[in-house]
Amino acid sequence: MNRQKNFYNRVGKEIGWDFSHLNSRLEGNKRNFYSLVKDQLSKESLLLDLGTGGGKKVLSLSNSCVMVMGIDNSEEMVKKAKENASEAGVANSRFFHMDADELKFPDSLFDFVSCRQAAFNPYEVFRVLKKRGVFMTQQVSPDDKEKLKKTFGRGQDYDLSLAFFKEEIKEKLLSAGFKDIKLDHYRVKEYFQDLEDLKFLLKNTPIIEDFGLEGDLELLQSFVDENRTDKGIVTLTCRVIVSCHK
Numbered sequence: 001m002n003r004q005k006n007f008y009n010r011v012g013k014e015i016g017w018d019f020s021h022l023n024s025r026l027e028g029n030k031r032n033f034y035s036l037v038k039d040q041l042s043k044e045s046l047l048l049d050l051g052t053g054g055g056k057k058v059l060s061l062s063n064s065c066v067m068v069m070g071i072d073n074s075e076e077m078v079k080k081a082k083e084n085a086s087e088a089g090v091a092n093s094r095f096f097h098m099d100a101d102e103l104k105f106p107d108s109l110f111d112f113v114s115c116r117q118a119a120f121n122p123y124e125v126f127r128v129l130k131k132r133g134v135f136m137t138q139q140v141s142p143d144d145k146e147k148l149k150k151t152f153g154r155g156q157d158y159d160l161s162l163a164f165f166k167e168e169i170k171e172k173l174l175s176a177g178f179k180d181i182k183l184d185h186y187r188v189k190e191y192f193q194d195l196e197d198l199k200f201l202l203k204n205t206p207i208i209e210d211f212g213l214e215g216d217l218e219l220l221q222s223f224v225d226e227n228r229t230d231k232g233i234v235t236l237t238c239r240v241i242v243s244c245h246k
Contacts, residue, residue, distance in 0.1 A: 019204070023197050025232065028188030031241060033138040034060060037114045040134055041065045045111040048128065050100050051118020055081030055093070058114065062090045065112070071098040072118075103128050112136075117239075122176035129246040135178065141165065141185055141238035145207050148235055151223040152208050152216070162240075169242055178244040185240045191232030195224050198233060 034057050041047065045065035049058040052070030054077060062068050070093070072078050081095040098104055100115075103124045113125050115137040125135050142157040142165050149155030157165065166183050173181050192198050198220060202211040227234050 019201070022200060023193035024201075025191050026188050026237065027191065027231075029186060030188045030237075031138075031184075031186055031239070033116050033136075033239075033241065034058065034114070036241065036243075037061065037112070037136055038064050040136070041112060046109065047112045047114065048103075048105070048110045050113065050115040050120050050125075052081055052095065053077050053118075055084050055095055057116060059085055059088055059090050059093060062092055065092075067092045067094065069094045069096070069110075071096045071100065071103070073097070073099045100124065108133075122172050122178065126176045126178060126246055131246055133246045134243065135173075135246070136241070136243045139165075139169070139240045139242070141187075141240050143187070143236065144238040145235055146238075147227070148223055149208065152219050155208050156206050162238075166240060169240070173242070173244055178246065181242065181244040183240060183242050185238065187236060187238045190235045190237040191229070192235065193232050195221065195233075198224065198235075 037047075038061055041061065041064045043064070043066060047058070047061060047065045047068045049055075049068065049070040052058055052072050055070050058068050058070050068090075070081055072081065072095070075097050078095050078097045085093045085095065096104075100119055101121045101124065103121075105128045107127055108130045109128050111130055111133050113129055113133070113135045115125075115135075117138060117140055120137060129135060140156060141162055142160040143162055145155065149158050162185065166185070170181055170183060192201070202208050202220070208216070224233050
């Protein structure tokens with residue numbers, strides 16, 4: 001856990017979980033998670049975002065609800081989120097250094113809880129949601145960057161099936177008391193312009209754990225050589241999107 005926290009503190013301090021400058025392009029039917037969240041908010045909604053990172057994504061929803069609140073277990077991420085809120089002039093936002101397994105909020109406080117590609121505790125989410133409150137999460141699918149992970153022989157949820165992954169999420173939500181559980185997933189091609197873009201991605205995400213070990217750069221180069229196209233270096237981006245009610 002400390003190792004994971006140190007990783008995210010380092011990423012938060014260095015880039016604030018901001019990958020906007022990466023030279024990559026998605027091709028296919030991509031879903032925008034925070035647009036899906038926005039569609040279900042009202043001006044009276046109190047929104048909590050778990051694993052908020054630098055906060056830029058959830059800050060974009062500040063005009064669609066009464067207040068956005070975000071938590072992250074990385075102090076550097078929270079610091080960056082507060083800086084981003086100040087720079088954007090978003091007054092109706094609050095960010096806290098907090099663990100998703102122990103939400104320091106009273107019962108039945110939030111109308112909506114969102115979680116994009118971060119860990120969540122379904123029991124804690126259920127507790128802090130109002131009756132009929134909505135929980136939505138987007139998680140990285142096991143088959144995300146599948147060919148890249150096979151090149152390295154390791155990676156995030158390596159060898160885990162998508163069907164098992166989705167069923168596991170559903171069972172956890174059911175056990176916490178959630179209803180109307182809907183699960184969907186999408187796959188799109190993502191083209192990276194060059195090797196440096198992929199190196200930046202792998203250095204600052206958990207796709208390949210401990211990226212930078214001896215031999216990793218050679219493995220990455222072999223992947224690039226095999227998957228370079230006229231559109232760029234092709235990879236597969238896969239996400240699972242879940243929505244449910246208390």
